[in-house]
Amino acid sequence: MTIPLLYALVGVVLLGMGLYSLVMYSHLVRKILALNVSGAGVFLFLVAAADRTSGPLPDPVPHAMVLTGIVVAVSATALALALACRIHQVSGTTQLTDNEPD
Amino acid sequence: MSLIDFLRPMNLPAWIISLPLLAAVVTVVLPRTSRWVGIFIAIIIPLVVVKLCIEILDQGTLQMQVGGWQAPLGIQLYADGLSTAMLAISAIVLGCSTFYARSYFTGKAALRSFWPLWMFLWAALNALFLSADIFNLYVTLELLGLSAVALVALSQTADALSAAMRYLLVSLTGSLSYLMGVALLYAANGTLSLKMLATTAPASPSLSTAFALMAAGLIMKSALFPMHFWLPPAHANAPAPVSAVLSALVVKASFYILMRLWMMIFEPSINPSAAQLIGILGAFAIIWGSVQALLAKRLKLLVAYSTVAQIGYLFLIFPLSSTPQTAQTAWQGGFYFVFSHACAKAAVFLAAGTVIYVFGHDRIDKLHGIVRRMPVSMFAFALAGVSLIGLPPSGGFIAKWLYLNAALTSGQWWWCIIIILGGLLATAYIFRFFSRAFSYLPEVAEGRPAPKIMEWTALGLALCAIFLGLTAPTVTQLLNAGKPF
């Protein structure tokens, strides 16, 4: 087992853990945390894959992709948190309610 | 430098993406100009898209190497008949909805955030349809998803905020799943270009897993049964022009990506039972969505569930195109669905928005005889209903006819039953509303008058849905330009 493979597998496990918590927990902050952990898992896999080149230099394209991904992730996180705060302010809950509009 | 030089055919895709983005910046920096900027974009983009349509009909395809770098190093913008047709339908729907929104939001402070978000949404759609790079598609998907979520939240009611949050979580999970697929494809093939993947990607475990991940993510985003749960609250609680665009275009965008990926990369090497499975989900969506629409108590919710049902039809493409003889008919039928549903559903949502504007609510059992208050809107609703049901001569009819053709030719008669049953159910839920709206009562509920522009834009879109049926040869010619598949 090589070092990049180790990190790639860690990435996969992080993705799985994040998805599980995303589905299982109801608090919005936890869900957003879980999405961030999943995202980190995908990024880790991507960069680990880039380090499997035959020479000493890694492939820079996945690095650029992950940088883009990190910025997208923080944007999405901020929007999600602002929405969560607004929901809390309007309806006093920190979870998603299951009310279908009738 | 002459104007001709400005609009060299090669540059058209870049303009189509850049103009709404520029408009978004301007509306952020100079909010006072935003209404005029919005109108400017709503006029100029359709014009540029028409120019692009002419070019595509003439030349087949247009390709631009962004930055001058060839694939796989750079990103390609690529326009063929299919992407141009998607751009055109977006231009029609967004153009009409922009004019509608201008009246709908009058005097509301939400307008300040509305315009930048709206421009970002438009730019994201255009960029998505023109992209030929799987990672670039991810970025456009995020741009699209975030702007759509923020637009849903604009109503600021508890229901809308909750719906927006659910939509955001689903959308982000979908993108993440898609991104993992991109990562796998890149790790295995060393390229992000759609074209290169189409020719080089060999069948392998990583290809199957990548397909599963990307399909799951995109299915979530396009709300195919059973991942549809987020759609009805989001589309029913958003402001009307937003609902129209979400139902008409945004869910279709992820379907479009899935279709491209399937036809170009995955179809040859993925087990065909995957297509059948997606088809079965589509069938469930048609039945489930229609039944829920029949039971809905609010008009916008009825329309939203109708979208769930109509999305089911789109995904029937996968099983129907599985034999070489029917592939062509099936995908054309599927995209005919996309176009006619886009126009019809946008018209219906706009009309429903006018109902709320006039009466302040949309409870179906309290909308007796409203046709007398808003005849134009109800006429638009009726015309769009014709297309949703699939009666001739509408675009919806052409779509269903192509589908039935493909189903019978490929010997998969069971899909015919679903298609016909779906049509019957659509008739039922639409007439359930009509029987009230068109009923004659001596006194009609009081309401404020609707601005003319709101009524006529809905009618314009409904007429488009009908005309799509009358102009089938031209549309198919455009779709086939450049032989997308």
Next chain:
Amino acid sequence: MSLTDLFGSFLLLLAIPFFWGGSLGLLRFPDIYTRLHALTKADNLGLGLVVAGSILISKEWTVGVKLLLIWLAVLTASTISCYLIANAARKRKINPWKIP
């Protein structure tokens, strides 16, 4: 391996017990004030040793200057954030731990 390298390595090794102690204190001390104490004092000393060791090992003087700047920046930041955290805790009326 030259003498400076050797001494630099020695300083790096010397940092370990301080970090170890700081982390242990952070985990095991009873209240926020004592934990802050462990963290800022021991860790900053540890970091100082790491920086000193690294400067000795590094061959270029520019790297040395950078390392020194890093140490100064961390010292400033940790001093002030420590003060802010302690002050916030005091304002929330969190009483210091006393030997029971």
Next chain:
Amino acid sequence: MENSLNLAAVTFDGVLALVLLVLAWQLLRSPNLFKAIVLFISFGLMLSLAWVRLKAVDIALAEAAIGAGLTGALFLTALDRLQRNNQKAGDSLTSQPGKVIAGISVLALTGILGWTVWTLPPFSDQMLALVSSNMPISGVENPVTAVLLNFRGYDTLLEIGVLLLAAVGVLAVTPSAVMVADSAPSPILILLLRLLLPFIILVSGYILWIGKYAPGGAFQAGAVLAAGGILLATAAVRFNLSASKALPLATGIGLLIFLLVALATMMLRGNYLQYPVAHAGTLILVIEAAATLSIAAVLVLLFVGVKSDADCPAPGEDSKNFIFEEENTIK
């Protein structure tokens, strides 16, 4: 020597991998959300180490600043707002059968994915070779910067758009974008600001400039600058976003310059974003400088937007719902 170094490296990677997994597990399960967020920040810092180990120093910088630092700050401020009224918000797990089903499906997914990763074919060097051979005409010397701003600059253009969009979105759901400090800022904090702010600006400029040659660039520089801005916002007694006139311009300028360069190159050279080789370096620096400013402004705005307390005096809904309100002045 070679071997023992290798052994040390492998041990380090093994321990780091384990730490990452344990931290993630703890942060996702901890019943105390505050603790979860603190663990998330440490997770981000550990992740930065992993990026360094994977030779991705650019990402390590961005992760430490944005992934761990700024995201962590966003989470903490949001939690503070969410828990102000009801202290212990419930975080119920779904029912037992749901737990089993979700557990099994996630395990299956992870298993399949892990197996796919295990059996991945050897990585192709073609992209690395292409990037390397085109580096001389890219205008910069750091391959990641070359990919970000030249070879795949279009992705970055859209991504700057995503950032601006997020700022608009956050403000759209924040009716009153005014941040009020709990009390007067501490004199020590102000001293810190006095000491640090000039350095922050200097360091940000340095990181921006060094991105041409070595790890660094607009995102990292923007994040550092944003840290300064956030400190400044925290130290202010009252920070009214709506009143600022410069802020909308600062948030938009990155995308604006990028778009203008893209369109200008298209009209002069035929391809969107095709820089003239002789001026590629300069153009990239101009784009990056504008982008740094915008990234910093947006990140500050995201923080203030999430932080701003909606309970504080919010004039009528209608007047306060906008993004950037010009009429309002600092009160």
